[in-house]
Structures are given as structure tokens and as C-alpha cells.
Amino acid sequence: MTAPLLQVTDLKTHFHTARGVMKAVDGVSFSLAAGEVLGLVGESGSGKSITGFSIIGLIDHPGRIESGSSIKLEGRELVGLRANELRAIRGKAISMVFQDPMMTLNPVLSIFTQIKLALEAHGKVSSAEARQRAIAALKQVRIPDAETKVDFYPHQFSGGMRQRVAIAIALLHKPKLIIADEPTTALDVSIQAEILAEMKELVAETGTALIWISHDLATVASIADHVAVMKTGRIVEAGQTLDVLLKPQHPYTRALLDSLPSRAEPGTMLARGSSDGAADPVPPPRRAGADQNRMPKHGVPYFVVDGVSKHFSKSTGLLHGLAEKAGLTSPVPVVQAVDNISLTLARGDALGLVGESGSGKSTLGRIAAGIYPPTSGIVRLEGERVISSGRSPKKITTRIQTIFQDPFASLDPRMRVGDSISEGPLAHGLVGRAQAGEYVRQWLAAVGLDPAFAGRYPHQFSGGQRQRVAIARALAMQPDVVVCDEPVASLDVSIQAQIINLLIRLRKELELTLIFISHDLSVVRHLCDRVAIMYRGRIVEAGQTAEIYENPRDDYTRRLLAAVPVLPQAMPADAAVL
């Protein structure tokens, strides 16, 4: 057997900071043959990205590859090379694709200029030749009309197109190895599916080896021959993709797989991955005297969204208005975000709103929660308006609350979380000032946090803990309906499992009605008994979750479901062996 293309032995990348040494990568070894695809899987902080950066020689101060580490590309040692020699390898023999195509391309340079710079990095090219090669490179990644698109700027492309451009730049010099760091995480599922398929073809076409770094086991399973599972700087398990996913040996791999909602029976509690091992949170305190007027009203549907539409239009200046009247300019186009949608929910329902970015699902969620006034239509809770009528509509109920995607953005960074939680209830007289402290502690306990955390600031929490604080803050308003806008989208799978479990439990105990907005079809399937699929501001299909997932009737739903990468399931024969 010939020498492997890439041989990583005992790679240690440590960060020497004033507070001590952080061992981001701590003794990683693996090898990769030419044309092979390796999936590097792990949760945030596992060191998977740092491993990628170490290989391509982009570790910045205070990080350092420790002595004793070895990275050999075709037998040539890369550790200890001078900056210049490393630069000559980067982009030529090894190249890299990053997570967010919005951030990687330079917004102020045209695609052609950026490709030209990458070409000039490894040899002289004439402008005409660069142009030709740029067009060819764009064609290779299936960008239509490459001759004109080459002069575009990044903002003129969609997210998927930008990622294709980034891949085209990575492929320019026909590298032997491409490192892809979460290249599809920021994209919609259908675009992710396209990029995955194209990446597979390109790898096969060019014979390039690929290291695919991801937190998502399902995407890795669909592209990689081998996987390596990383945890706290080490590879805990490695092997053939199917072997690792179907017969995981290491408890961490097993825990990671078990915390995926796609592998569990819908509605059940998920196994809680690699969490701290603390018991699930204790039940929440009883509502204090909030129940007296909550007797169900007969004959009135519980929560109704009735014929709601929302347009967004740019405000135009006086001059533009005049010019428009005179026929000099065309009117500014109106964005129809939500187009005549009606929904009815019974008490205790959980409705999933699913769609890709730009489908209007978040706008609809905000209208339902009373944050945006609809352009037309009405939202009622037990027959009462959620938003007042009149010229400047306001939300007039506290019975609907929202949990946002990014708890870091939705919590005030300069306010203790205890004060953030008690602010609303105090303002609405749900709790007296004297009892506020105790009230906050009860809610923190209810979402499984240490009640003593009330005095901390948001930055002192991990992502999952912060999202729990955000949930506690929403629930402390004692709502009947909770709108969750992608509450688990930015979280690791094991933390995602914790939050999903919490929502399942709280829904049962508090008889909450949930509107759960997500792009993740497996999470929705797990948590919601009804689902509505949105596309371009309309609901294309709605019904019982199980029914729609089994027999999608609409074309778009079918495409959406087909695009979701699925984990290979164990064959019955395998099960018998086990």
C-alpha cells in the first residue's frame, strides 16, 4: 500500500493565554488516502475546526502547534515550515472552505477580482487568462451564466451561490486536499442538499481528498467514507461511516446519536447526550392566582389567526413620491412576507411552522405573538384581540410570549438575568416586588438552572443555559401561548435535546399552546403534533405531523423532506445480530 496523502500524528495545538494553556487539540492522529472523504464530527469546542486550521497552517497567536506533532502531506512534514513555505502550500495543495459564505467573500471586491487574487497567489497570470479560468471555475461549480456572473459582487448572489463561489476558489489550483469547515450549516436544507451532491461529484471528478468538518452527523453520513468523532481535543472514535453510526463503540458517540430527535419516537424525552449529568429539572411552581379567569370559553376557538397578511414596503421620500407620480421612476416593490394565512389552534396544541429562509415563517410567528401588527387580518386568543386596532396598534395581552433564536441577542447583556426575568412580571403586577426574588428563583429551577444564577449576567452562561434563561423569562409572564422562533437552531445536539425535553415537559405540565418555528424538520416532527409548511408567504400544506411526513401531498413539501439528510438506519438483520 502506498503512503497516505495526509498523515496526522499526535497533533497538539495549544493556546497559551494569560489564564493558562487551553488544549484545543490534544493528540489527534488520523490518515487520509487520496480521493477519500473524512468526516470530522464533534460539538462546539471539541477542537474539530482547530484541527482543520492546524493542517492548513493558519493557527494564530497565541495558538501553537506543540513539538512532537506531525502533519505529513505526501510524506512532506508541514509542522515547522516557515511562513512562506506554508503560504505556497495553502490554496495550491490544501485549500479550505468556511462556514458562512456571507462572511468569507470580500463584499467590496468583484468575484473576478477575488478569483484573480487567488490565481496570482501561485504564479503569474495575464488578465485575459485569469478571466477565462475564473469563468471555467464558476462553471465547474454549476453556476449558470458564468460569463456575466463573474463580474458580480458577492451581495448579488444568494447564500448557496456564494458558497459555490467559495468552493470554486478553493478548487482553483486543483488541490490534493480540501478542508470544509461546516460549509452547509448556514444554508437552507434544499440548498445544503444541492451543495452536498455537487461536492460529492466534484470530489469524484477531481480526485481531491476532503475533510468535512461538521456538528451534524446526518450530513457527514451522506458524504463521508470515514468519520472521526472528536471530544475535548481528542478523537474518541473513528472508522467506516456506517460502522460508527450503526455500531458506535464509544459512549460519547452513542450519546450523540441518542440525542438526535430524528432517531427517537416523536414526543418522547430524548437521551441527553454529553450533558453535565444533572437530573432533569424539577417541576415548576404553581401559578399564583392566575387561573381564575382561565375557564375555557365554550363555542369560541382557542387561538385564531384569521386571514393575516403582512407587507413590508420601503418608505419613500417626498421627491421619489413626486417622481413616481410623474412617471419618472417605478414604485418601490412591496414585499409580501405573509399572504392571507389562517390558522386555528386548540388549547395545548403544538404547531410546527416549517419553511426555508424568506418563507415568512418568522413574520407569521411575530404577528401571532403580537410583535408585528398585520397589514390585514386579525389574531384572537379566546375571542379577544391580541393587537389593538387603530392607527398605532399595540399588543394588549401578556398571555402570548416569544422565545427567540438567539438568547444572546434577546437578553440585555448589562442586566442580571434575574432582573431580566422579573422585569415583565413586575411591570404587569403578576408578582409583587417583595416576592420577585423568590419568583425568579422558582422559574430558574423550573427550567433546570441553579436558582443562585439569578445574580449572573448573560455572558456568564453557556448557549444552552442562556436559552433556558430566555425560556424562563417568557414563561414567567405566565403565558398561555408561546411562540418559539428557532429556539434550538444555534445549539449543539446534546443541548438541543435538553431544550426540547424541557419544552415537551413544560407543555404538558402548564397546558401551554406552542407555535414552534423551525427549519429543522426532525425537531418539528419530534415536538409538534401539527405542522404547517410555508413557502413564499403562504401555507402550502398543513395537517397532522405524522401524516404529512409519511404522505406529503404538495410538491414543495416533498422536495423539502427529500432534501433532509438522514442517518442510515440499522437493517433488521443487524438488529438481530445485536
Place this chain on the structure above:
Amino acid sequence: MVSFIFQRFFQAGLVVIAMSALVFCGVYAVGNPIDVMISPDATQEIRAQVIARYGLDLPLWEQYLQFANRLIHGDFGMSFVYGMPVGTLILSRLPATLELTLFAVILASAVGIPLGVYAGYRPQSLASRVIMTASILGFSVPTFWFGLMLIMLFAVQCGCMPAGGRGHTATLFGIEWSFLTGDGLKHLLLPGINLALFKLSMMIRLARAGTREVMVSDTVKFARAAGISEGTILRRHVLKLISIPLVTVFGLEFGSTLAFAVVTETIFSWPGLGKLIIDSITSLDRPVMVAYLMLVALLFIVINLVVDLVYVLLDPRLRKGRA
């Protein structure tokens, strides 16, 4: 794009009208120029004659309308003190200030931006620390003191530099310029450095902050991963990404320096606009003050318009639709 420029000109027109009214009324409220203009022992008739000649007996709004009418015809009136048309007077002084200001602002950018980019690129290095400390000094040392020190060191002690004046000038487009002769350049250097000091520090700080931010971005990481050399990354990627705040400050500083280079011009007895306006304020030379303030307002409007257009040039994202 065209509608954007059109809109800006419309706005500029409104600003000029508002400014002219404000300036005229503001200056009207300051003192009585007659007391300065004629000797105290002049007879009552002479006094009345002078008042009538300058239209000072009319009500304020009529005076303003007359003024506005003359303004439209390009007539800024006669200076009370110099006895010559204000337009000619200001034009005779403007090139000196323009030259000094441009020299200072370009010097500040040409030196400050590279230093700042370097300080942002290697924030830990000794040179960067020296640059940053020096820039704090540049902020905090008063201009007049620094100017006096320059004169003392280079003109008095070592005698290699002139202490003031414009030196020999050469004529280009019918205007006298100092930078065209060796002697003139020598005269330009010290006041130019003095005027540039504050702007230099500002450019360094801005360029450094921008560079530090951009250097850790994915854009730069991706460029490095493509094997592009550090020099090319700094020149082609970083410089363009940090240019918008730099252009903003360049424009603002250019305007304010042009208008208020008074301290430096006084210290180096540079015959520019700053000296003219100070003189006209002390002698209550109303037409000069009004014309000068109008000129300053106009300058800021033009500079801001140019800055906005440069934004569009620099950032393709602003090219579509309304800015």
C-alpha cells in the same frame, strides 16, 4: 444614482438658504460696525451718509433681501475695512489656506494610514506600541504649543527652516502657489506638519481599529487559506474594507481644517483665510464674516457630497437602489 445626486443638490440648496439667513441675522446682532468704520469726531451728516451708503438704516428683512439678491448675482459686497470686493479678497487668501490644508490632510493620510494598518496588523510588536503612544501624544499636545516648539527647534535653534510666511511663490492658473518652488515648500513644511499632527493621530487610530477588526474576519482567513500573501491581503482586501470610515474622517477633517486653520496660520504668519476671518471679527467687518461663513457652509456641503459619492465608488453594495 442620478436621482440621489439630484436629491442631494436639492438638500444642499435648502441648507444654503437656511445658512444665509442664520448667518446674516447672527452677524447683524453683533455690535455696530459704524463705530469702528468712522472716526468718533465725524459729523452727524457724515455718519448718516455712511449708514445710508451701506444700507444699514433699512429694516433687517430688507437688508437680508438685498444681501440675498446681491449674493445670487455673485456679489458679496464691499469689505468695510479693506474697501475692496469681498469675493476678490477671499479668493486672494483661499489658495494659501487650500494649499496648506491639502498638504496637511494628505500628509496625515499618507503617513497615518500605513502606520495604523501596521499597528493593527501587529498589535503586539514594539513598533506598534510606540506608534500608539505617539498617537496619544498627537491627540493631547495643543497645536499652538507644538507649533511654537517646531519654530523654536527648526527655525531658531538650528535655523534650517523659515519661521513663517509663504516664501517664494510661482504662478499656476493665475494663482500664486508655494509648493511649486523649493523655498515655498520649505515654508510649507513646518505649518503643514503642525496642522497634520491631530489628523495623523486620528488616521492612525481609525486605521488600526479597522485593521484589527478585519484581520480576524473570515474574509481574511479565507484569503490566507487561498495562499494569498500577507502584503496582498493588506493592500487589496484590508485597505478597501477599512476605507469607508477613513474617507468619512478625511472629508470631515479636510473641511474643518480648511475653515479653522486659524491657530496654525497665526503662529506661522501664513497669509490665509484664518487670519482674515480673525481680523474681520475684531474689526466687525460684516460682509467678510458673512461671506466667509457662507463659504464654509458651502465647502462642507460639497465635501459631504463628494464623500457620499466616494462611498458608492468604494462599496458596491450601495450602488443599487437609494443610498
